Amino acid sequence: MPRKTKTTKKSRALYRLNLPAHSENLHVIRKFVSEIASNLGFDEEAMYQIELAVDEACTNVIKHAYRNDQQSEKIIKITLKVKEDRLIIIVADKGCGFNPAAIKSPDMEKYIKKGKRGGLGLHLIxxxxxxxxxxxxxxxxxxxxxVKKRKG
Amino acid sequence: MSNFEISREDNKEITVLKLHGYLDAHTAREFEQSLANVIKEQRFKIVVSLENLKYISSAGLGVFMGFIEEVRKKGGDIKIAQPSPKVYKVFDLLGFPNLYEFYDQLETALKAFEKTQQPGK
Incomplete structure (x- = not known):
């Protein structure tokens, strides 16, 4: 069923970046996102937060989304939609997906005892x-x- | 072109690893390898200097988490020195200050080990 999208507030600009889901591209992704965030007038702290959140989302795609899939093209699609009052960033993949409800806040002490090191990304985001x-x-x-709100 | 480098200095019993550049899921492997090498040499008193680290993601924090238990069991520690405010913020968001010792100065991090080395002094 086709979905109708509300267009009450038009996107002022749209940016897309599609690239192979490989960790060596994280640097490129951060550059792309932080340049745009900077142009939009986000301050240094907000820029760093956006950059890190997108890095974490992409790292999850690289590490988990395609892990049992040898067939399809492993791609990350990043979309930035600039609205008056906010920046919307979508990180998309065609991999196995995950259940967001199953992801709990990490118990750091337990993590350390077990030498566990993953699972922090979503919490950070x-x-x-x-x-x-x-x-x-x-x-x-x-x-x-x-979503990151724009001050204004 | 690499955007991450590690330099190592052995100072008696203490090993200092200095991280430069950007620590993410890609470059975390290099850090992990360096730390593993130090531990393999039975050196458990480790200071990681972040003075020149511009960026860290959770993959970088994960490396610290993966080794700390083993190092502490051997009577050592991994202490973190000179993080910039924005790098420290990431550690803070994940509750690291409760679990690791942070120092503004490299000197004080090194001294903290001396205290445990020579409790009688």
Whole structure:
């Protein structure tokens, strides 16, 4: 069923970056995102938060989304939608997806005892961005949608 | 072109690893390898200097987490020195200050080990 999207507030600008889901591209992704955030007038702290949140979302895609998939093209799609009052960043993949409800806040002491080292990314994203939501269609399109408010 | 480098200095029993540049899921492997090498040499008193570290993501924090238990069991520690405010903020968001010792100066981090080395002094 086609979905109708509300267009009450038009996007002022749209940026897209599609690239192979490989960790060596994280640097490129951060540059892309931080340049745009800087142009939009985000201050240094907000820029760093946006850069880090996007890095974490992409790191999750690189590490987890395609891990059992040898067939399809492993791609990360990053979309930035600039609105009057906020920047929306969507990190999408076609991998296995995950259940966002199953991800709990990490118990750091337990993590350290076990020498565990993953699972911190989503927790960070939630503390860095104003809103975070998910849309999961495994094998089709999984999205992490992050919002940062613009001051103004 | 590499955007991450590590230099190492052995100062008696203490090893100082100085991180330069950007520590993310890509470059974390290099840090992990360096730390593993130090531990393999039975050196458990480690200071990681972040003076020249411009960026860290959770993958970088994960490296600290992966080794700390083993190092402490051997009577050592991994102490973190000279993080910039924005790098420190990431550690702070994940509760690291409760679990690790942070120092503004490299000197004080090194001295903290001396105290545990020579409790009688």
């Amino acid at each position: 939630k503390s860095l961005m104003d809103e975070v939501s998910f849309r999961m269609k495994p094998g089709v399109r999984n999205e992490v949608i992050m």
